[in-house]
Amino acid sequence: MPTNDGDSPSRGASERQRQAVQEEFREAVRALLMRPLLSSQHQGFAAVYRHAETLREWFLRETGWILEVDRAGARLFKRPADLTSPMRGLEGYDRRRYVLICLACAVLERAEPQITLRLLGERLLQLSADAAMAALSFSFTLTSRQERSELVSVCRTLLDLGVLVRVAGEEEAFVQSRGEHGDALYDIRRRALAGMLAAVRGPSTWPAQEAPATLDDRLRAVVAEPVADSEEGQRTALRRHLSRRLLDDPVVYTASLSPEARAYFVNQRGAMAARLCEATGLTAETRAEGLALVDEAGTLTDVAMPAEGTEAHATLLVADFLARGFRQSRPDPGRTPAGNGGVPDAVTRMDDIVAFLRDAKLQFGSYWRKSARIAGAETELAEAAVERLTKLGLTERADDGTVIPLPALARFHLGDPTFPSRGAKGEELFADRGTELR
Numbered sequence: 001m002p003t004n005d006g007d008s009p010s011r012g013a014s015e016r017q018r019q020a021v022q023e024e025f026r027e028a029v030r031a032l033l034m035r036p037l038l039s040s041q042h043q044g045f046a047a048v049y050r051h052a053e054t055l056r057e058w059f060l061r062e063t064g065w066i067l068e069v070d071r072a073g074a075r076l077f078k079r080p081a082d083l084t085s086p087m088r089g090l091e092g093y094d095r096r097r098y099v100l101i102c103l104a105c106a107v108l109e110r111a112e113p114q115i116t117l118r119l120l121g122e123r124l125l126q127l128s129a130d131a132a133m134a135a136l137s138f139s140f141t142l143t144s145r146q147e148r149s150e151l152v153s154v155c156r157t158l159l160d161l162g163v164l165v166r167v168a169g170e171e172e173a174f175v176q177s178r179g180e181h182g183d184a185l186y187d188i189r190r191r192a193l194a195g196m197l198a199a200v201r202g203p204s205t206w207p208a209q210e211a212p213a214t215l216d217d218r219l220r221a222v223v224a225e226p227v228a229d230s231e232e233g234q235r236t237a238l239r240r241h242l243s244r245r246l247l248d249d250p251v252v253y254t255a256s257l258s259p260e261a262r263a264y265f266v267n268q269r270g271a272m273a274a275r276l277c278e279a280t281g282l283t284a285e286t287r288a289e290g291l292a293l294v295d296e297a298g299t300l301t302d303v304a305m306p307a308e309g310t311e312a313h314a315t316l317l318v319a320d321f322l323a324r325g326f327r328q329s330r331p332d333p334g335r336t337p338a339g340n341g342g343v344p345d346a347v348t349r350m351d352d353i354v355a356f357l358r359d360a361k362l363q364f365g366s367y368w369r370k371s372a373r374i375a376g377a378e379t380e381l382a383e384a385a386v387e388r389l390t391k392l393g394l395t396e397r398a399d400d401g402t403v404i405p406l407p408a409l410a411r412f413h414l415g416d417p418t419f420p421s422r423g424a425k426g427e428e429l430f431a432d433r434g435t436e437l438r
Helices: 009-034 045-050 052-062 095-110 117-128 131-135 145-161 172-176 190-194 215-223 231-248 259-280 310-328 350-367 377-391 407-412
Strands: 037-039 066-070 073-077 114-116 164-169 184-188 283-287 290-294 395-397 403-405
Touching: 009 045, 009 052, 009 073, 009 259, 037 045, 045 052, 045 073, 052 066, 052 231, 052 259, 073 190, 095 117, 095 145, 095 190, 114 117, 117 145, 117 184, 145 164, 145 172, 145 184, 231 259, 231 290, 259 283, 259 290, 290 407, 310 350, 310 377, 310 403, 310 407, 350 377, 377 395
Parallel strands: none
Antiparallel strands: 037 073, 066 073, 114 184, 164 184, 283 290, 395 403
């Protein structure tokens, strides 16, 4: 029988359906942010495929990123706002390995639908022997175990990205047998291979005499996007730039922005954060120093903190050590802070961090792995901790190697919490909470 209050079972079902659709859309957005090159076998692809049109519109409107989706996979052409960020890049990759993966993609582009690991290595040798590569002091011979391991690492990256699919064999035997016996056979996924480069313009489109001279110039040139020469066009470019930073970076400090971007950010960050959080499920944490979109679930991050393991534990200890010094050096309200993130003078030498971990080893060493307890291991632990904190936007390294704490580090201070006075909302450092700063 109908009810008198106007409610009905169908209205409740419609609301549940709406919430389910919204949750699936969030799942799709998060999947693309974590893995911009997504094959049909990757988790989250089904949601991306179902919401393809809405996702295209959302990413284009908020970030200017282009999304392509078909039955084989999805590619979000996710171009970072900050090309120099230490968060960018494939884990464990240095410049040499990037050269290898680029050469491997060039080989795959010209190959048959299938290729073996050994044949890939042979064709890499041919490309590496080019005089232009020698002029750049690059060599690759496959004679050493290290070089064979590099090739296998590149193949495993391409397997993870869905560019290659293993049909038979395995890679480790190739490394152990000097490439003489072990082998593997792969299918090449042309759709994923074509989407590897997320550039606006291909590097090979410049005539040799007109190509940008330095690496930084080349990076900027290949991702440079046209901006409409109008007031609305400039505002749209600023909004997209800031949205990219909020989605990509653990925290955006107001002092790190250009004057134009800072003015827009201060006025619009509340509305921007609301839109981005609604679509991603992140939580906005706004302070006078900047804005962080926090991941309560801790899954939308490349570098987790807190996390398990000796390095992660040491990082938390170093974070608290630096945060205590940072709080003690906070400026007076009327003083203008210095530094990239509006940071007072709380610079710490690496030697002091090493000494702190040497003392911490006496208290916590029994929980650490054996190799971290030997004499001198605290130096390596200190470097690993500072690297992780820098990737998370919690510290930065000065030119002289010293470490500068940034305001968001305060959220990992392990001391007693402090409560801002009434009327001081938005003027304090980032809250002391252990949730994920992506």
